[in-house]
Amino acid sequence: MMQRESTPAPRATFSLAGRSRRKGQPPPQVTATSKPADPRAAPRTLAQHYDIALDNISVGISFFDAEYRLLLHNRRYAQIYGLTPGQVRTGMTLARIMALRARVGAVPNMAPDDYVAWTQAEGRRNSGAGSVIELKNGRVLLVRFRSLPDGGVVSTHEDITERRMAEMRIAYMAHHDAMTGLPNRVLLRERLEQALADAATGQPCALLSLDLDGFKGINDALGAKLGDAVLRATATRLGQALPSGDLLARLGADEFAIVQRAAEQPADAAALGERLLREIARPLQIEGHSVVLSASIGIALAPRDGHEADEVLRHADLALSTAKAGGRGRVAIFAPTMDSAVQRRRALEADLRLAVATGALALVYQPIANLQTGRVTGFEALVRWDRPGFGRVSPAEFIPLAEENGLIAPLGEWVLHRACAEAARWPRWVKVAVNVSAAQFRAPGLYDTVADALRGTGLAPARLELEITESAMMENWVDTAALLQRLKQLGVRIAMDDFGTGYSSLSYLRKFPFDKIKIDQAFIRELTGNSQCVAIVRAILALCAALGMTTTAEGVETQEQLDILIAEGCSEVQGYLLSTPRPPNEVPALLERLDSAGPAARPVRRPAFAPEPREAG
Ligand code: C2E
Ligand code: CA
Ligand code: CA
Numbered sequence: 001m002m003q004r005e006s007t008p009a010p011r012a013t014f015s016l017a018g019r020s021r022r023k024g025q026p027p028p029q030v031t032a033t034s035k036p037a038d039p040r041a042a043p044r045t046l047a048q049h050y051d052i053a054l055d056n057i058s059v060g061i062s063f064f065d066a067e068y069r070l071l072l073h074n075r076r077y078a079q080i081y082g083l084t085p086g087q088v089r090t091g092m093t094l095a096r097i098m099a100l101r102a103r104v105g106a107v108p109n110m111a112p113d114d115y116v117a118w119t120q121a122e123g124r125r126n127s128g129a130g131s132v133i134e135l136k137n138g139r140v141l142l143v144r145f146r147s148l149p150d151g152g153v154v155s156t157h158e159d160i161t162e163r164r165m166a167e168m169r170i171a172y173m174a175h176h177d178a179m180t181g182l183p184n185r186v187l188l189r190e191r192l193e194q195a196l197a198d199a200a201t202g203q204p205c206a207l208l209s210l211d212l213d214g215f216k217g218i219n220d221a222l223g224a225k226l227g228d229a230v231l232r233a234t235a236t237r238l239g240q241a242l243p244s245g246d247l248l249a250r251l252g253a254d255e256f257a258i259v260q261r262a263a264e265q266p267a268d269a270a271a272l273g274e275r276l277l278r279e280i281a282r283p284l285q286i287e288g289h290s291v292v293l294s295a296s297i298g299i300a301l302a303p304r305d306g307h308e309a310d311e312v313l314r315h316a317d318l319a320l321s322t323a324k325a326g327g328r329g330r331v332a333i334f335a336p337t338m339d340s341a342v343q344r345r346r347a348l349e350a351d352l353r354l355a356v357a358t359g360a361l362a363l364v365y366q367p368i369a370n371l372q373t374g375r376v377t378g379f380e381a382l383v384r385w386d387r388p389g390f391g392r393v394s395p396a397e398f399i400p401l402a403e404e405n406g407l408i409a410p411l412g413e414w415v416l417h418r419a420c421a422e423a424a425r426w427p428r429w430v431k432v433a434v435n436v437s438a439a440q441f442r443a444p445g446l447y448d449t450v451a452d453a454l455r456g457t458g459l460a461p462a463r464l465e466l467e468i469t470e471s472a473m474m475e476n477w478v479d480t481a482a483l484l485q486r487l488k489q490l491g492v493r494i495a496m497d498d499f500g501t502g503y504s505s506l507s508y509l510r511k512f513p514f515d516k517i518k519i520d521q522a523f524i525r526e527l528t529g530n531s532q533c534v535a536i537v538r539a540i541l542a543l544c545a546a547l548g549m550t551t552t553a554e555g556v557e558t559q560e561q562l563d564i565l566i567a568e569g570c571s572e573v574q575g576y577l578l579s580t581p582r583p584p585n586e587v588p589a590l591l592e593r594l595d596s597a598g599p600a601a602r603p604v605r606r607p608a609f610a611p612e613p614r615e616a617g
Contacts, residue, residue: 059156066151068094068116080141080157081106094119105137119145123153132160140164177250179228180235188249191259192309198261199302206269208258209298209316210238210276213328214471215254217442221479222289229286234293241279242272257316265301266333273297273331281329289478294329296320305334318342327400349405351387352398356411361385363418364581367590368433368552368574371566376594378431378465380574381419382581383411403439412440413449420457420464422584430591433465433495438472441480450487461491467518469497473508481512488513495552500540509547517544521555524575528560538568545569 054061060077064070070092078088081097082104088097098112108115122131122145130144142158175187183191195205212218212234219227231254238256239248247259258276262268277295284291298320306312315334321342323332332338355361365379385393402408416434423432440446454461466487473480484494495516496508500523509517519540526533537553544551553565556575565573579590 059158061154061156063148063154064094064152068120068153070094070097071152077157080139080159082137106135106139108133108135119153119155123147123155130158132164180232180250182235182239182256183247183249185249185251188247188251188257188259189309191247191249192312195259195261196302196307196309196312200307203261204263204265204304205302206258206260206262206265206272207300207302207312207316208260208269208273208276209300209313209320210256210258210295211297211320211324212254212280213294213296213324214438214442215293217439218291218293219253220442222286222291226286226289230284230291230293233284233286234280237279237282238276241276246272257313265304266299269299269301270331270333273299277329277331296323296328297331298323298334299331300334321345324404325401345401348387348393348398349401349407352385352402352407353405355385355387356402356407356414359414361411361414362583363415363422364583365422365432365587365590366574366581367579367594368572369578369594370572371570374595374597376430376591377572378433378463379423379426379587380433380435380467380581381415381422382435383415399437403437406439406443408437408439409443409445412436412446413453416449416453417456420453420459422587423463424457424459426587427591428460428463431463431465431493432459433467435467435497436472438469441468441472441483447483447486447490450492451490454490454492462493465493465495465516467495467497470499470501470508473512484512498554500536506543509543509549513547514549516550516552518552518554518574519570521575524553524555524561524565525557527564528558534564534568537565537570541568541570 054074055076057074058076060080061072061074062070062077063072070088070090072090073088075085078085081101083097083100083106087100094116095112098107098115101107102112110118124147126145126147128144128146130142133141133143135141138161139159140161142160143155145153145155147153175184175190176182177184192207199205215227215230218230222230231250234254235248235250235256238258242248242258245261249257249259251257258272260269260272262272277297280293280295284293298316298318300306300312300315300319302312305315315338318338319332319334322338323330325341325345326332362384363381364384365381367376368378368380369375370377383395383399385395385398387393399408402411419432419434423430426432436446450464450466453459454464468484488494493515494512495518496514497518498520499517501520508514517540519537523533523537523540527537541551550571552572552574553561553570554574556562556565556573556577558577561575562573562577578594582590
């Protein structure tokens with residue numbers, strides 16, 4: 001129903017369809033008048049048509065005269081402001097309508113007088129551009145004003161709440177990561193640029209680039225759904241550990257970044273980095289799985305390490321690569337030398353790739369002796385790489401690299417085959433121990449590789465022992481345990497390496513029946529000077545005895561350490577005191593020398609191992 005004024009009778013003629021009219025068409029005219037219409041003329045019917053038309057469009061329309069009295073409006077006008085058609089009547093002042101609207105919260109957050117004044121000003125401006133008005137009831141309107149020749153104002157009122165929300169959602173999505181709700185790369189960049197502008201005027205900031213270690217393995221093992229849950233939990237933890245002024249963003253799969261604004265650099269950034277690493281290292285419970293994560297962090301400072309966002313981002317990434325290369329779970333702060341360090345690393349990687357492809361690696365063997373019998377029970381195979389032009393490179397340097405770039409799979413396969421082939425030529429009672437890294441558990445095919453190595457070389461499965469570290473189990477306990485079980489069924493023995501260095505070595509003892517525990521060198525090194533270490537070793541030995549597991553003490557270098565281990569009832573020892581790792585051709589001589597050092601058949605309290613020279617370089 002089109003409301004029309006009755007008295008007095010100003011005539012108003014306006015164009016309503018200016019926006020949708022096609023070029024060249026004459027503007028339709030609405031004539032609002034109190035004059036009785038000529039019954040023979042068409043306008044009356046036309047006016048009725050307009051009534052119907054106006055009442056059926058989704059936009060509210062109102063006409064006010066110069067005194068701000070309502071001349072005309074459509075049904076939608078009342079409705080859009082939460083009023084019934086009966087409440088809004090022709091002749092009402094805008095102020096009166098505002099009072100009605102105020103009762104239902106359909107007014108903007110400003111005094112009614114101010115609103116009326118603003119409406120008048122907008123009408124005078126006559127720009128035709130819309131104004132977005134947020135009402136107290138939460139609706140959002142687009143209102144356009146046009147002045148009329150006689151001083152009145154025509155306005156359209158459109159409810160754009162849904163469109164607004166959709167736009168806001170889109171804007172939000174463009175700046176946030178859907179999975180964690182964290183700011184994304186776009187927003188990080190914006191904030192970083194702001195922070196860099198402030199850094200130029202003396203307020204330093206830092207960019208921390210954080211990456212979870214070995215996340216791909218976790219994702220593969222737990223499945224994408226739980227992997228996502230791990231990432232969300234990580235995002236929450238990081239967020240909680242951050243002061244409110246710092247920005248946390250998710251840049252990619254398991255890549256996060258933090259813009260820190262703090263004065264004491266690099267100390268504040270380093271402290272934050274360490275705090276975040278500690279936070280991430282706390283075991284995480286995800287749908288019944290206990291997941292232990294670690295992360296690496298690279299830090300670049302501004303203005304010290306760059307003024308432009310790209311530069312600072314690149315430098316933080318270089319620092320992150322350096323942190324990863326130095327062994328995971330670390331914080332590294334950018335240094336200009338890192339550029340060349342990363343290049344050196346790339347060269348190292350290329351050379352290692354070639355060495356693995358051409359089999360230009362070697363194995364050395366370190367004996368492990370039983371303290372009861374005084375005889376060698378087996379050898380641990382340790383990989384060596386003589387890098388052309390550089391000499392011998394430590395596995396501590398290239399194994400982590402191989403784990404990261406995937407070379408560990410072919411490298412590990414080569415080690416397994418070679419160790420089994422060489423051990424097959426040793427006396428039947430001598431075992432070989434092979435190190436298997438966490439990354440090998442992650443990649444598919446470890447079981448087949450082991451089975452193939454045994455089949456191909458004819459080595460009895462019981463003579464092969466796989467040494468795994470806690471990190472292999474942490475990352476993906478369920479699958480690892482299942483795989484270990486299958487390997488055990490094959491007849492292979494499983495040893496836990498570096499026992500006592502991990503986060504929860506003890507809990508894994510309960511979960512998997514290891515055949516052997518290797519007590520980490522760190523405890524043995526301190527045996528003589530540190531009574532706590534003696535107590536720890538004693539406890540480990542008692543525990544393993546109760547669980548029926550063999551114990552090997554690693555890194556035994558002195559007779560004094562050996563004496564303590566014998567007194568405490570350790571089963572086996574390995575270390576420079578017996579022998580350094582030696583090339584395979586020395587194995588027979590080693591067996592002879594060590595086995596003859598103590599009578600084999602009866603228990604010996606003190607095998608007379610003569611210290612050996614250090615491993616040849
Ligand atoms: P690990 O498994 O704990 O191996 C023992 C390390 O201690 C060896 O270092 C060995 O040479 C050294 N060692 C033995 N006795 C003594 C001693 O009395 N005193 C001292 N200070 N050190 C001793 P290496 O050969 O440099 O190997 C370092 C690590 O590299 C190994 O630690 C192992 O985690 C890894 N690794 C070596 N070979 C392989 C391999 O074939 N595959 C994999 N995945 N990892 C390997
Ligand atoms: Ca080992
Ligand atoms: Ca070890």
